[in-house]
Amino acid sequence: AMMSRSIMTRVALNILTVIILLLSGCCDANRKLLVFLIDGFRYDYMDDLQNLAGFREIVDNGVKVDYLTPDFPSLSYPNYYSLMTGRYCEVHQMTGNYMWDKDTMKEFLIGTNPDSRLPMWWDGSEPLWVTMQKLGKRVYMYYWPGCEVTILGVRPTFCEEYVYNPSEKNLIDSMESALNMLKSDKADMAGIYYEKIDVEGHHFGPHSPEIQHAIRSLDQAFQTLNQKIKEKNMRDDINVVLFSDHGMTDLQWMEKVIELDNYIDMTHIIKMMDRGPVVSLWPKQDKFEEIYQNLSTVDNMNVYKKQEIPDRFHYKNGRFVSTLTLVAEPGWFITENKAKLPFWKNGTEEAGGWQHGWHGCIKLVNTFVMLQKNISKNVLTLH
Template identity: 45%
Template sequence: MARHTALCTATLIAFLSIPCLANRKLLVFLIDGFRYDYINEAELQNLPGMREIVQLGVKADYLTPEFPSLSFPNYYSLMTVLIRQGKADMAAVYYERNDVEGHHFGPWSKQRKEATKALDETLRNMNMKIKEVGLQNELNVMLFSDHGMTDIFWMEKVIELDKYIKMSDVLNMMDRGPIVSLWPQEGKLNELYSNLKKVKEMSVYKKDEIPDKYHYKGGKFVAPLTLLAQKGWFIAENIQKLPYWANGTDGKKGWQHGWHGYDNELMDMKGFFLAYGPDFRSNYKAPPMRVVDVYNIMCHVAGINPLPNNGTWSQVKLMLNNGVNLSCTAKASVTVLTVLLAWVFF
């Protein structure tokens, strides 16, 4: 593992050492399923790499994901816009092991903590390498997650839909877990809705009933019925259709112990945000922010004009150094490097 860590760190530094015309280089870490309190004061004592980053830069109280609190809705909106704009000298690293171990064993399991320590070792080595090659005044680094993770309780808290409705009345069912989308057969919407409303452990919404706070019901792919479970509950057709995993036994029989996708205002769904480099303040504690705010920071640090978005600049501008030039240079020469290293890092 140490050899892979050193190799990948060196590879990233080599990419970022290539001269360019942009103001500064940007390295982004997208850490899947990393809950905000994985780096609370107590946890940081055993994470020297992240502790150094906190001291060098900015740490937000937490990062609220967009609804639903799943990976693709949050990462897609951030990264695809930047790539389409094509105006940043940026490398992006995706790491999923925290999410995988959190699902399989739970958010506070030793396996998840080991995944975080492995990540921390890479960050500590990277910090040293940045100083060795003299990039500390040229490179900004941002680390953030798409969502958090909470405990789930198989078999105690499973909502089995086929106990309340006829599954033959459902034309299509998308997903299992905290949030499920249903497309009823013609003429069956109201019957399904009425029967599912009897389940006290979840909320059931017709499309026009979805609360405005989720900024969700206007989407063209939103189903006629959306089911949202209470924290810790899991929605499935039945227990046999739960997403078991291969845990070394014969076939997929392992229980899941953590999940996400619940109401994005639940604290267990909150992610984290760290940043350091010449454009960021040092040892600064930032107030809570939202995933949509990250895009504005990335654009300003990379020196490009942000497209219209729902972020709030006043929420995040205080984390930047007062002396930095925030003018956007959209004419800069561009290299966009998207490096998917989840499988190589560890």
């Protein structure tokens, strides 16, 4: 059975509870923590676990949940922050990969946009690394989005700033550095972000040879990690946690497109942020009702005024939520027109792309959680 919409935050809280218990020394005061955020890793990517020795060793020495349902919207930045704060998007305020603040006219754009580093986007809740720093712990973070931001006046001890799609060499080097910092007591926790799985999923799809190769390469990296932990005699000194922000659907966004140009005059829109399953619109004041009524007739999509967004999304109270939010039915993609569709030319066939972001009713956007070492199998019981 599918998880209820309320479970994501309970899961995030459970993950944070486990991490905090480990860091507090409830099990062994000498143990350090190594956390991996693997972007876009779908819950079933490890179904062939017998042929993934790196992942299998972690599972054999710990616990793996069946799947984790992302918070709404099932996009990267909202769920990065839900996982690290244990709070819904409307509480931590990270409500999209693309956001706009009408008061300052600033934009948050996924990636390396300088304005996205402004504390105002991040200060809605306290992420784990900030909590740890406040408690006198030392945190080293590698390519983790947001680690370069001063959040509530705090930065981690060390931050290797995010770059688009860190390479496998970046990953291996980060693992080596993190283990050395943890081993030498320069760090109490290290966090590593890896984007390759998400990139290949978007470009080639979740069943492609490219995604299978990326998974095998990632598994090789974890085989190396497991070996280095043994070589450094750290098996009794470290806990390892792996999780992801969302999965990936089998749906190509080129197939079912809702073209807003067919229903509204886009010159009446002050701002539009994002394209895809969830789109944010700020219509001109004198055109608001007209825009709302026109969009209300569109099939395969719901349009919500801010205060009419369903409570189950835990979204409408977000500071940066738009005056109109468009939510597509599963499999449908919202854009101005087909010419504005994002896609990739992969060199072998027609341009295309795969997507996530639909709300909780497609199991394929679900992701995974794995915890290794000094963690009881009874601590986290999720199905």
